[in-house]
Amino acid sequence: MNIPKKLLYTKEHEWIKVNGDKGHVGITDYAQHHLGDIVFVELPELDEEVAAGESMGVVESVKAVATLFSPVSGQVMEVNEELEEAPELLNEDPYGNWIAIIELSDQGDLEGLMSADEYKSYCETLE
Amino acid sequence: MSLKRTPLYPMHLKYNGKIIDFGGWELPVQYEGMGIIKEHNMVREKAGLFDVSHMGEIIIIGDRAEEMVQRLVTNDVKSMQDFQVMYSPMCYPSGGVVDDLLVYRYDSKNYLLVVNAANADKDYEWIQQNLIPGVEASNRSAEYAQLALQGPAAQQILQKLTSLDLNAIRFFWFNPQVNISGVECLVSRTGYTGEDGFEIYVQPQQAEFIWEEIMGAGGEQISPIGLGARDSLRFEAKLPLYGQEIDQDITPLEAGLGFFVKLEAGDFIGRSALLKQKQEGLKRKLVEFSMLGKGIPRSHYEVEVGGLPVGHVSSGMHSPTFKQPIGLALLNMEHCEAGTEIDILIRNKPVKARVGKGIFYKKKTKSK
Numbered sequence A: 001m002n003i004p005k006k007l008l009y010t011k012e013h014e015w016i017k018v019n020g021d022k023g024h025v026g027i028t029d030y031a032q033h034h035l036g037d038i039v040f041v042e043l044p045e046l047d048e049e050v051a052a053g054e055s056m057g058v059v060e061s062v063k064a065v066a067t068l069f070s071p072v073s074g075q076v077m078e079v080n081e082e083l084e085e086a087p088e089l090l091n092e093d094p095y096g097n098w099i100a101i102i103e104l105s106d107q108g109d110l111e112g113l114m115s116a117d118e119y120k121s122y123c124e125t126l127e
Numbered sequence B: 001m002s003l004k005r006t007p008l009y010p011m012h013l014k015y016n017g018k019i020i021d022f023g024g025w026e027l028p029v030q031y032e033g034m035g036i037i038k039e040h041n042m043v044r045e046k047a048g049l050f051d052v053s054h055m056g057e058i059i060i061i062g063d064r065a066e067e068m069v070q071r072l073v074t075n076d077v078k079s080m081q082d083f084q085v086m087y088s089p090m091c092y093p094s095g096g097v098v099d100d101l102l103v104y105r106y107d108s109k110n111y112l113l114v115v116n117a118a119n120a121d122k123d124y125e126w127i128q129q130n131l132i133p134g135v136e137a138s139n140r141s142a143e144y145a146q147l148a149l150q151g152p153a154a155q156q157i158l159q160k161l162t163s164l165d166l167n168a169i170r171f172f173w174f175n176p177q178v179n180i181s182g183v184e185c186l187v188s189r190t191g192y193t194g195e196d197g198f199e200i201y202v203q204p205q206q207a208e209f210i211w212e213e214i215m216g217a218g219g220e221q222i223s224p225i226g227l228g229a230r231d232s233l234r235f236e237a238k239l240p241l242y243g244q245e246i247d248q249d250i251t252p253l254e255a256g257l258g259f260f261v262k263l264e265a266g267d268f269i270g271r272s273a274l275l276k277q278k279q280e281g282l283k284r285k286l287v288e289f290s291m292l293g294k295g296i297p298r299s300h301y302e303v304e305v306g307g308l309p310v311g312h313v314s315s316g317m318h319s320p321t322f323k324q325p326i327g328l329a330l331l332n333m334e335h336c337e338a339g340t341e342i343d344i345l346i347r348n349k350p351v352k353a354r355v356g357k358g359i360f361y362k363k364k365t366k367s368k
Helices: A029-035 A107-112 A116-126 B009-014 B036-045 B065-072 B117-129 B154-159 B204-221 B227-236 B271-280
Strands: A014-019 A022-027 A038-042 A055-061 A065-069 A074-079 A100-104 B017-022 B025-031 B047-051 B056-062 B085-091 B097-107 B110-115 B135-139 B145-150 B174-180 B183-188 B197-202 B222-224 B284-291 B302-305 B308-319 B324-332 B341-346 B349-356
Touching (some): B009 B017, B009 B025, B025 B036, B025 B227, B047 B204, B056 B117, B110 B117, B145 B154, B154 B197, B227 B308, B324 B341
Parallel strands (some): B047 B222
Antiparallel strands (some): A022 A100, A074 A100, B284 B324, B308 B324
């Protein structure tokens, strides 16, 4: 299971890569592996205000429908439209393909997220 | 309640199946390194091996067995010859479906019914309740393991393991004594994928051996296939799934299975309700649809026209063969014409779709 060190993680298996007040958000290797073949991504809406822990999109595999939760509160600055045409990119490279970029409204949200080590331990409890 | 395992469970571990709870059975949804889409394509292009040992087997024996089976199911059992297989719904007096099943006729006093795993106990009870004198029913599910070998390469693979010319087993016929690698098996040319192929019934203690023989004979041409692709394959071929296209509240006529309802065949259970429904005309029926807007239709999503409910999706998914979402919906009659625009409620938002005809996979089974 690939869990890059420099990212932060949620219990719902999203990752966020924070750079100043910008955060790239995607789904983890664990998430793509457990979903199986991903065939549809409903992206967050551009400029939408999202709240930490709230639904902002959907990722669907052949079998399952998974809600995408925002790891932080803020505004959606950009969405990765490439995923609408090629959702399988999330299977192929879950950390190389972000889903949305969020402008953080509260850096304090990051304290509620897990480090790579914490996320790894968390995933082990789920097996 | 503890989960049940099929005799092939060790094979699912060996081939790295991802095990799920499927109606109380521990079965693989897919295999590591493959996944639903690859497994699906393997069956369409080459061959796949499925463990379907969870299916139920009920035998009906006695002087009046033919009459009994005819009374239970909607298809024309009396027209069957020895060693023929027939698909049929089995109905309640209301016309709703108890289950859909395969009838194997050994002779007019000896039948094997193969039923859905989740319905096996219910079916057996139903059959017992409707038993006529001179007939016995017995639930033999634990005595059979069942493998399905499906795909264009299925025959070529199985032929390597038997001296019997498999061309002799025609579509929807069976041979109860096929020697496969030294083991006696019942083999029918049947399946649930829309491809040519076989279903192989064997004693549980021989199941692993037969599995490995077939995997070995198949080499690069075969892969084990999980329940995920079993569902996507049957769906694309528009083969009904109990609980979705048919159930106790949906009649075979509504589900487009009228071909398997032979009202002239005899007085089967549900006949008068189905006859009445046919005479009065259907109020709803199953239709194909494709998506115009973005989204994937799923089982039980509501369907609307002009903001009013007109039915629901029975099955829907991203079709691996067509690489786009398609679906089946049970709709009120006035919205069933091909070309009609409908709204699928996906997460409470209406998404445009269009009723179609002939948009599903054309079966490659050797029906002649």
